[in-house]
Amino acid sequence: MVTRAVVLVVALAAVMPLLTGGIDNKQVKLLATRFNVTCVVVFGDSSVDPGNNNYIATSMKGNFLPYGKDFFRGRPTGRFSNGRLATDFIAEALGYTKAIRPFLHKRLRPVDILHGVSFASAASGYDELTANLSNVLPLSKQLEYFREYKMRLRRLVGAGKAENIIKNSVAVLSMGTNDFLENYYLEPIRPKQYTLEQYQNYLASCMSDHVKTMHGLGVTRLVVVGVPALGCMPLVKTLMNQKTCVEKYNNFSSSFNSxxxxxxDVARKTLGMKIGYVDAYGIFRDAVNNPKKYGLIETSKGCCGTGTVEYGDTCKGMSTCADASKYVFWDAVHPTERMYEIIAGQAIDSLRKQLMA
Incomplete structure (x- = not known):
């Protein structure tokens, strides 16, 4: 008997070639319809925030050039990259939209409600304090907005159909970087309360609690993205005065992901959810160590400004490299659109392998 998990991964596995070299979009769309993958809902930080922070009172915004210079019509949207994010590529491959809209968008359309939105907020984290430090949306608030989203979906299609859409959706959760870089290693509060390992355990428990909440809200399919190789970020290398990746930071990234x-694993067994894990750490390490494999050239610095320290406001109005598609990093922290495309493709492949195993 073919399980629903296998059915889902067969549909998602077909997306992989599109993201790494080309596939018939019609084929992917037909698979998405056939296997009833209804929509994509997204939670997290700047790695998956398409512009929710534009609508809240925070300085953590990316709604100005050069952010978005390679987005459709070359316009900044609030995405912390030169173009689209991994979740945009996944949604396009499934046949829904080329760009997922933020839930707080003032002109959210019925089609957006039907096929998925992002609740993510740049600078957020698993730790509520991380979001509060930057006055952005903590995961608890993102889940409140998800409840509101469900109510709007019910008004649009009725209660029964709305529950079915949520049940057959794919939820994406991507955060954790800011808990370390913007919180633990920058602010004094958490280091006084926790050792690094204790803080990692605390964050993992917070994530687990939020996954339980998602399950209670009807989510049955979840993709969780691990933290990337933080020691390979240009900003971290600059602050640590190193030319190569800072292994101390990479080691705690790897430890936290474990x-x-x-x-x-516990959530899969106790909640019965279908959960895939994306090894963002491994993807970044491989891209930095083997750039030619992905058609990349520059791995040590970002495309914006000097590429060593600029991100967010300090990237505003800066000059950029000639071809961002050859760079791993767009600014000193965030990936380029090309890197997000690579992450999306490999993430889907990882999901397929894990659920088929």
Whole structure:
């Protein structure tokens, strides 16, 4: 008997070639319809925020050039990259939209409600304090907006159909970087309360609690993205005065990801959810160590400004490299659109392998 998990991964596996070299979009759309993948809902930080922070009182915004210079019509949207995010590529491959809209968008359309939106907020994290430090949306608030989204979906299609759409959706959760870079290693509060390992355990427990909340709200399919190789970020290398990746930061990234995966194993067994894990750490390490494999050239610095320290406001109005598609990093922290495309493709492949195993 073919399980729903296998059916889902067969549909998602077909997306992989599109993101790494080309596939008939019609084929992917037909698969999405056939296997009843209804929509994509997104939670997280700047890695998946398409512009929710534009609508809240925070300085953590990316709604100005050169952010978005390679987006459709070359306009900034609030995405912290030169173009689209990994979740945009996934949604396009499934046949829904080329760009997922932020839930707080003032002109959210019925089609957006039907096929999925992002609740993510740049600078957020698993730790509520991380979001509060930057006055952005903590995961608890993102889940409140998800409840509101469900109510709007019910008004649009009725209660029964709305529950079915949520049940057959794919939820994406991507955060954790800011808990370390914007919180633990910058602010004094958490280091006084926790050792680094204790804080990692605390974050993993927070993630687990939020996954339980998602399950209670009807989510049955979840993709969790691990933290990337933080030591390879240009900003971290600059601050640590190193030319190569800072292994201290990479080691705790890897350690934290292991703790996340243990919690996800428990959630699979106790909640009965279908959960995939994306090894963002491994993807970044491979791209930095083997750039030619992905058609990349520059791995040590970002495309914006000097590429060593600029991100967010300090990237505003800066000159950029000639071809961002050859760079791993757009600014000193965030990936380029090309890197997000690579992440999307490999993430889907990882999901297929894990659920088929």
């Amino acid at each position: 703790k996340l995966q243990l919690k996800l």
